[in-house]
Amino acid sequence: MSDGFATRAIHAGQEADPTTGSVIVPIHATSTYAQDGVGGMRAGYEYSRTGNPTRTALEQCLADLEGARHGRAYASGMAATDALLRSALRPGDHMVIPDDAYGGTFRLIDKVLTGWGISYTPAQVSDVDAVRAAIQDNTKLIWVETPTNPLLNIADIAAIGQLADERGLKMVVDNTFASPFLQQPIELGATAVVHSTTKYLGGHSDVVGGVAVTSDDELAEQLAFLQNGAGAVPGPFDAFLTLRGVKTLGVRMERHSANAERVVAALADHPKVAKIFYPGLADHPGHEVAAKQMKLFGGMVSFTHVDGEQAALDVCAKTRLFTLAESLGGVESLIEHPGRMTHASTAGSMLQVPADLVRLSVGIEEADDLVEDLLQALG
Numbered sequence: 117m118s119d120g121f122a123t124r125a126i127h128a129g130q131e132a133d134p135t136t137g138s139v140i141v142p143i144h145a146t147s148t149y150a151q152d153g154v155g156g157m158r159a160g161y162e163y164s165r166t167g168n169p170t171r172t173a174l175e176q177c178l179a180d181l182e183g184a185r186h187g188r189a190y191a192s193g194m195a196a197t198d199a200l201l202r203s204a205l206r207p208g209d210h211m212v213i214p215d216d217a218y219g220g221t222f223r224l225i226d227k228v229l230t231g232w233g234i235s236y237t238p239a240q241v242s243d244v245d246a247v248r249a250a251i252q253d254n255t256k257l258i259w260v261e262t263p264t265n266p267l268l269n270i271a272d273i274a275a276i277g278q279l280a281d282e283r284g285l286k287m288v289v290d291n292t293f294a295s296p297f298l299q300q301p302i303e304l305g306a307t308a309v310v311h312s313t314t315k316y317l318g319g320h321s322d323v324v325g326g327v328a329v330t331s332d333d334e335l336a337e338q339l340a341f342l343q344n345g346a347g348a349v350p351g352p353f354d355a356f357l358t359l360r361g362v363k364t365l366g367v368r369m370e371r372h373s374a375n376a377e378r379v380v381a382a383l384a385d386h387p388k389v390a391k392i393f394y395p396g397l398a399d400h401p402g403h404e405v406a407a408k409q410m411k412l413f414g415g416m417v418s419f420t421h422v423d424g425e426q427a428a429l430d431v432c433a434k435t436r437l438f439t440l441a442e443s444l445g446g447v448e449s450l451i452e453h454p455g456r457m458t459h460a461s462t463a464g465s466m467l468q469v470p471a472d473l474v475r476l477s478v479g480i481e482e483a484d485d486l487v488e489d490l491l492q493a494l495g
Contacts (some may be wrong), residue, residue: 117243120197121181121256121296121297121366122367123180123364124177125181125362125363125366126179126366126367128176128177128180128181128365129141129148129172129173129174129176129180130173130177130359131177132254134322137283138290139169139318140360140403141169141173141356141359142169142170142371143166143170143246143352143353143356144168144170144350144352144355145352146164146232147163147164147379148162148163148164148169149161149162149163149164152190153175161325162463163381163442164349164352165344165347165349166344168349168352168355169357169453170355170356170359171189171349171350171352171467173355173359174187174189174327174336174355174358174359174362175187175188175189175327177359177362178296178311178313178317178327178329178362179329181296181297181300181362181365182291182296182300182301182302182309182329183296183300183302183303183331183425184203184302184308184309184329184330184331184422185330185331185333185336186329186331186332186333186336186339186340187327187328187329188219188327188328188329188331188336188339188340188343189313189325189326189327189343189349189350189355189358190325190326190327190328190343190348190349190350191314191324191325191326191348191349191350191354192312192325192326192348193220193292193310193311193312193313193314193325193472194220194221194224194312194316194326194330195326195348196310196312196326196327196478197220197221197224197290197309197326197342198224198348199258199328199339199342199346199348200288200308200310200328200339200477201224201225201229201234202342203335203338203339203341203342204256204257204286204288204335204338204395205229205234205256206233206255206256207232207233207234208231208233208236208238209234209235209254209255209256209257210235210237210252210254210255210256211225211234211235211236211237211255211256211257211259212236212237212238212239212247212250212251212255212257212258212259212260213225213236213238213239213259214236214238214239214240214241214259214261214264214269214271214272215238215239215240215241216262216264216265216266216267216269216467216469217238217259217261217264217265217467218261218264218265218290218292218458218459219454219458219459219460219461219467220246220461221259221261221290221460222461222462222467223461226461226465227461229357235254236356237250237252238250238466238467241260241262241264241269241271241346242269242270242271242272242274242401242402242405244272244275244279247276247279250489251283251285252479254286254287255283256286256287257285257286257287257288258276258279258285258286258287258421259288259290260273260276260287260288260289260301261289261290261292261293262289262291262293262294262299262409263293263294263402263414263416264293264417264474265292265293265405265416266393266416266454266458266459266473266475267393267418267469267473268293268351268393268395268400268401268416268417268418269401269402270395270400270402270405270406270488271289271402271405272405273289273299273301273305273306273409274304274305274409276305277301277305277306279305280305280307281305286307286308286332286424286474287305287306287307287459288307288308288309288310289301289308289309289310290307290310290311291310291311292310292311292312292315292445293311293315293316293324293414293416293444294414295311295315295316295317295365295369295414295445296309296365297316297365297366297369297411298369298373298410298411298412298414298462298468299409299410299411302329302331303331304409306333306334307328307330308328308330308332308461309328309330310326310327310328310329310331310485311326312325312326313325313326313327313358314326314443314445315443315444315445315446316368316369316372316415316444316445317358317361317362317445318357318358318361318362318366318445318446319361319362319364319365319368319445320357320361320446320447321443321445321446321447321448322357323357323358323361325350325354325355325358340361346355346369346434354472358446359439365447368447368480369412369414370412371480372414372415372478372479372480373396373412373413373414373479373487375415375416375478375479375480375483376396376413376414376415376416376417376476376478377413378416378482378483378484378487379417379476379478379487379490380392380397380484382392382421382490382491383417383490384397384485386491386494387422387495388421388427388495389419389420389421389422390419390420390421390422390472391419391495392417392418392419393417393418393419394413394416394417394418395410395413395414396413397426415445415477415478415479416444416447416475416476416477417475417476417478418454418473418474418475418476419473419474419476420470420472420473420474421472421474423472424470424471424472425455425472425474428453428471428473428474429453429456431451431474431493431494432452432453432474432495433449434488434492434493435451435490435493436480436489436492437449437485437489438450438451438476438486438488438489438490438493439451440452442457442458443478444475446477446479447477447479447480448479448481449476449477449479449481449486450476450477450479451476451477452474452475453473453474453475454469454473454475455468455470455473456471457470458475476490
């Protein structure tokens with residue numbers, strides 16, 4: 117019988133240290149390892165860019181939580197994204213991306229990978245037919261976010277996975293917004309999953325990192341090669357902090373989701389709110405799919421202001437508990453204006469976000485306090 121999620125988050129890849137009995141994985145603050153004769157490595161470690169025991173524990177834990185065989189940790193979510201794309205694609209290849217993808221992902225693909233001979237087509241990932249229509253003869257990969265950042269559209273992972281399988285394509289899911297507690301894309305047909313571990317996995321806004329997980333042995337080998345060859349790896353202290361955060365992922369996600377529902381209920385009745393983007397709403401176009409593939413609906417909420425961009429900016433400036441900052445997924449609540457902040461790189465493109473949009477990362481504070489803060493900011 118398999119252990120439950122919370123148990124695996126605390127124990128997977130984290131056996132007691134065999135030397136001291138330490139119940140917490142030690143921070144192996146070393147750059148190199150003594151060898152017992154030339155090539156005689158102890159436990160396979162030779163140099164910490166190539167492998168580090170603290171990082172290994174994190175990789176094993178995150179792969180386990182996503183239901184995958186292999187995990188590779190990186191110095192940031194974008195480093196994980198870059199490694200996965202360069203592992204799966206070659207010059208001349210084409211990929212399909214969400215038409216409201218995260219700005220950093222779009223910037224990497226549009227400004228960097230296109231110079232390497234990669235082409236792309238944005239498609240509405242909530243519409244399987246639109247994804248199908250975007251596939252070309254040289255398409256090799258479908259990139260999916262669900263929920264998407266920042267418009268919280270929902271992709272049917274199983275349906276797109278089936279489409280990818282029929283066409284012989286890889287499908288990668290950026291699972292950052294949901295976390296493995298809320299959904300496991302590998303089980304639904306994804307080839308690989310990426311996370312910015314900076315967000316919900318780390319959960320405390322104190323460490324930057326990323327991970328790519330897969331059960332595809334060949335892709336895992338390529339990811340490992342790039343991890344070592346390009347060297348965008350997290351240090352042992354970064355891995356330790358992320359692993360510590362993961363231990364409480366389940367209880368945090370339950371609170372994030374519950375607080376987000378309270379915030380959405382308050383926004384729904386406010387005259388200054390034009391539209392709310394949250395998959396937990398019954399009238400959200402992706403609600404039924406989200407309910408099918410997610411345990412809860414998450415802690416991210418976006419809304420538009422009836423009075424336009426300046427009014428949206430004013431709300432971002434008036435909150436007391438919602439800190440005006442980029443990023444998301446920490447225990448503290450954050451507020452931002454995507455068009456001027458995280459998604460500024462999409463300006464003028466098909467992926468440009470609404471100017472009157474506000475994005476909330478709802479934290480785990482008292483829900484009553486968060487609702488009061490937003491209501492006073494809205495006026």
